Amino acid sequence: MAREYLLGNAAIARGILEAGASVVTSYPGTPASEIVETLAPLAEKYDLHVEWSVNEKAALEVAIGASWTGTRAAAVMKHVGLNVAADPFMTLAYTGVRGGLVVITSDDPFCHSSQNEQDSRRYAQFACIPCLDPADPQEARDMTIYAFELSEELELPVLLRPTTRVSHARADVDVGEIKKTRAKSEFLKNPVRWVALPAHARPRHSVLLEKQDEIKASLEKSPWNRLVLRGELGVIASGISGLYAEEAVKQLDADISILRIGTFPPPDSLCSEFIRHVSKVMVIEELEPVLEEYVERAAREHNPDLDILGKRTGHIPREGELDSRIARNAIANMADLPLVESPSLREAVEILPRRPPALCPGCGHRAAYYAMREAFGKDAIFPSDIGCYTLAVDMGTIDTCLCMGASITLASGIRFSGEERDICCSIGDSTFLHTGLPGLLNAAYNRARITIAILDNSTTAMTGHQPHPGTGVTASGDKTKAVSLASLAKALGADFVEIVDPYDLYATIETFKRARDYQGLSVVIAKQVCVINERRAGIRRKPFMVNENCTGCRECIEFGCPAIEFEEDRARINSLCTGCGVCAQICPSEAIEVVK
Amino acid sequence: MKTKTSECDIVVVGVGGQGVILISSIIGKAALKAGLPIRSAETHGMAQRGGSVINHLRIGCVFGPMVPAGGADILLALEPAEALRYAHYLSKDGVALVNTNPVLPSTVTTGQSRYPSLEEILAPLQRICRDVKTVDATKLAVKAGNPQTMNVVMLGVLSKYIPLREEMLIESLIESVPAKFIEVNRRAFELGKSEMKAQT
Numbered sequence: 127m128a129r130e131y132l133l134g135n136a137a138i139a140r141g142i143l144e145a146g147a148s149v150v151t152s153y154p155g156t157p158a159s160e161i162v163e164t165l166a167p168l169a170e171k172y173d174l175h176v177e178w179s180v181n182e183k184a185a186l187e188v189a190i191g192a193s194w195t196g197t198r199a200a201a202v203m204k205h206v207g208l209n210v211a212a213d214p215f216m217t218l219a220y221t222g223v224r225g226g227l228v229v230i231t232s233d234d235p236f237c238h239s240s241q242n243e244q245d246s247r248r249y250a251q252f253a254c255i256p257c258l259d260p261a262d263p264q265e266a267r268d269m270t271i272y273a274f275e276l277s278e279e280l281e282l283p284v285l286l287r288p289t290t291r292v293s294h295a296r297a298d299v300d301v302g303e304i305k306k307t308r309a310k311s312e313f314l315k316n317p318v319r320w321v322a323l324p325a326h327a328r329p330r331h332s333v334l335l336e337k338q339d340e341i342k343a344s345l346e347k348s349p350w351n352r353l354v355l356r357g358e359l360g361v362i363a364s365g366i367s368g369l370y371a372e373e374a375v376k377q378l379d380a381d382i383s384i385l386r387i388g389t390f391p392p393p394d395s396l397c398s399e400f401i402r403h404v405s406k407v408m409v410i411e412e413l414e415p416v417l418e419e420y421v422e423r424a425a426r427e428h429n430p431d432l433d434i435l436g437k438r439t440g441h442i443p444r445e446g447e448l449d450s451r452i453a454r455n456a457i458a459n460m461a462d463l464p465l466v467e468s469p470s471l472r473e474a475v476e477i478l479p480r481r482p483p484a485l486c487p488g489c490g491h492r493a494a495y496y497a498m499r500e501a502f503g504k505d506a507i508f509p510s511d512i513g514c515y516t517l518a519v520d521m522g523t524i525d526t527c528l529c530m531g532a533s534i535t536l537a538s539g540i541r542f543s544g545e546e547r548d549i550c551c552s553i554g555d556s557t558f559l560h561t562g563l564p565g566l567l568n569a570a571y572n573r574a575r576i577t578i579a580i581l582d583n584s585t586t587a588m589t590g591h592q593p594h595p596g597t598g599v600t601a602s603g604d605k606t607k608a609v610s611l612a613s614l615a616k617a618l619g620a621d622f623v624e625i626v627d628p629y630d631l632y633a634t635i636e637t638f639k640r641a642r643d644y645q646g647l648s649v650v651i652a653k654q655v656c657v658i659n660e661r662r663a664g665i666r667r668k669p670f671m672v673n674e675n676c677t678g679c680r681e682c683i684e685f686g687c688p689a690i691e692f693e694e695d696r697a698r699i700n701s702l703c704t705g706c707g708v709c710a711q712i713c714p715s716e717a718i719e720v721v722k
Numbered sequence: 723m724k725t726k727t728s729e730c731d732i733v734v735v736g737v738g739g740q741g742v743i744l745i746s747s748i749i750g751k752a753a754l755k756a757g758l759p760i761r762s763a764e765t766h767g768m769a770q771r772g773g774s775v776i777n778h779l780r781i782g783c784v785f786g787p788m789v790p791a792g793g794a795d796i797l798l799a800l801e802p803a804e805a806l807r808y809a810h811y812l813s814k815d816g817v818a819l820v821n822t823n824p825v826l827p828s829t830v831t832t833g834q835s836r837y838p839s840l841e842e843i844l845a846p847l848q849r850i851c852r853d854v855k856t857v858d859a860t861k862l863a864v865k866a867g868n869p870q871t872m873n874v875v876m877l878g879v880l881s882k883y884i885p886l887r888e889e890m891l892i893e894s895l896i897e898s899v900p901a902k903f904i905e906v907n908r909r910a911f912e913l914g915k916s917e918m919k920a921q922t
Contacts, residue, residue, distance in 0.1 A: 129754065130754075131747075131750045131754045131760065156766055262761070262786075262787070291763055291787055291788065294763060295761065295764070295787035296746075296747070296760070296763075296764065297760060297761050297787070369786040370785070370786050372785060373727045373786060376727055377727055449791075450786055450790050451791060454790075466792065467792075468792070468810075469791055469792040469810045469850070470810055471809050471810050471846055473842070473845075474807055474809060474846070477806075478806055479803065479829045479834075479838075480829045480835065481737065481773055481774045481803070481807075481827035481829070482773060482827075482828070483772055484771055484773075486772070680833075683831075683832050684832075692831065692833050
């Protein structure tokens with residue numbers, strides 16, 4: 127046993143290693159990305175197959191294939207990734223698993239880096255499989271190991287659901303030894319199990335339903351639910367909210383019973399003991415009232431007079447993330463103890479400039495969007511997608527962002543509605559390969575007259591620069607085939623496909639104009655390596671400067687690059703300049719030149 | 723009187739790219755060496771693209787990783803506007819340690835917003851907490867030999883305020899930076915530390 131200071135996601139990776147899993151798959155997504163990032167460099171050492179899959183559906187299916195040979199496998203994704211993988215996920219509960227299979231999906235209360243804050247515990251309920259809700263990195267590591275054992279015991283997949291504040295928390299974590307033995311893998315033919323024909327699926331559904339009591343019995347024995355009986359006021363809290371509640375009760379120094387829940391379904395016997403003991407209970411959990419609904423049902427049987435406070439009564443918010451202060455005030459409110467005020471500072475609201483995250487200085491996406499706007503005009507419609515480029519929302523070229531890959535299909539729908547203005551949608555290279563491909567095929571097949579801009583920075587930048595099938599490198603750094611985006615676009619039915627360098631601004635504008643005027647589906651691939659990767663590779667371009675020709679017209683300022691400032695009626699280029707040279711092409715006065 | 727649930731609650735704030743995560747990690751590893759339980763929460767993802775960044779550190783704590791608003795013993799700010807943005811985390815008895823060198827957000831460089839003066843930023847801070855210490859850490863980092871070590875200058879500034887021995891912090895610092903940058907980082911740490919000595 128050793129103790130390490132670990133990020134929650136690294137603790138989960140550690141659990142995967144200690145459990146002896148051999149196949150780990152994922153598509154990057156905050157807050158889950160660091161799990162596979164931790165494992166990828168260790169793939170060779172521990173004889174693992176670690177992959178960045180093209181999307182979460184592929185990731186889960188690869189993991190399922192491995193599990194059906196008897197190998198332990200994990201499929202890792204962010205919460206919305208499970209939507210993409212929902213198809214295999216739901217039927218997997220029917221077929222079940224052989225080698226332990228853990229689906230890890232990191233939820234993001236408050237949408238720190240996401241388009242919604244859905245609660246994955248609902249998915250586990252939906253699929254009728256067990257779900258573990260870790261409170262901190264230690265529990266995340268411990269539960270990961272347990273999840274593999276539970277999965278094999280029940281022959282069902284297990285959902286591990288950390289949240290941002292577990293995945294991106296760091297703590298001292300006790301770790302154990304890493305098993306290096308790879309289980310013997312063999313696919314045993316068994317059509318009744320693995321072929322989900324209607325005739326097979328019906329009895330498997332019955333098997334799944336019969337297993338529900340077995341799931342409960344196993345979880346009852348697990349150490350993840352903890353009851354401390356004190357006074358007749360009680361708190362029941364799930365996952366990280368259990369820690370908030372414990373801290374609050376300690377700070378209030380109040381005689382309050384606590385039941386911390388780490389498993390779904392919750393343990394009936396502990397819960398009924400708690401529910402019979404208390405007269406009033408505060409249910410504390412983030413997002414959906416999953417535990418609260420359980421308590422309401424259980425109270426009907428065990429304590430019909432129980433006063434249940436929580437989301438339904440407005441004591442606990444159903445959106446955003448919780449913290450110990452919210453928990454403390456909710457509990458204080460129930461116990462008639464004084465509340466603590468939430469401090470706020472007038473000046474922080476009144477005088478501070480906003481600091482939104484922005485595209486990097488020299489980012490090729492900014493140049494591509496500038497060219498797109500010049501060619502199409504501000505009145506055109508610009509559906510977009512999910513990636514760094516969505517940060518360009520202030521440029522006026524991001525009109526929609528819904529889910530991975532939706533730019534092309536939304537653009538098609540807008541066209542088919544009868545909308546007559548020009549439409550140019552944008553999608554990143556990794557997103558295009560994730561779920562943009564069927565959208566392009568659909569657009570070509572159904573003859574959508576739109577332009578698709580593939581913003582190709584040759585990486586999955588937003589989530590930490592993971593490789594993808596267009597990069598020619600695997601997760602563990604091995605060389606592989608690099609697929610050509612242009613060839614793919616052509617193969618999927620686009621007749622107009624052109625590649626441009628967005629740093630060559632006027633050529634890019636001209637290409638976008640040709641694409642705009644093309645009577646059919648046009649694809650423009652704006653290709654420029656991510657500036658962060660370029661810097662890491664040691665590539666340095668000469669920076670630019672503003673000379674005496676500057677008239678203070680602000681054209682370059684409108685471009686929005688953080689390397690360009692406006693000072694005393696003149697533009698100035700600061701030390702952030704990466705030398706892309708796009709502003710020099712925008713300047714109408716030839717006032718921007720390379721530093722000699 | 724509230725029951726203490728953490729020995730020392732710190733929020734480290736700044737701008738993406740300034741090294742908030744690195745110094746948080748150095749402090750965390752030092753706490754581990756000292757055998758103290760440590761909980762921290764980091765900003766990843768969106769906020770790293772030049773956005774505002776906050777990390778929470780709770781030394782001697784076994785609860786959730788986030789410092790509650792109004793609960794921080796120390797606000798360590800690598801950038802002045804960010805100090806004010808997160809000042810509501812400070813407890814009345816807390817101390818704010820502020821690098822005075824601003825990083826202008828794009829909303830300012832493009833002329834949409836104004837960056838407040840240092841006096842405007844510090845006045846509310848001085849009103850709500852026990853003490854505010856200001857340091858031109860960026861200048862000291864240049865003096866140390868590399869402007870990138872500004873975060874480590876601030877770590878030196880912090881060193882006298884946290885319940886961790888200096889050796890632990892330095893040991894953890896050495897383990898956390900590439901070998902060829904150890905010397906410059908040690909100088910940065912010393913400069914931050916002696917600046918605090920000079921001020922008190």
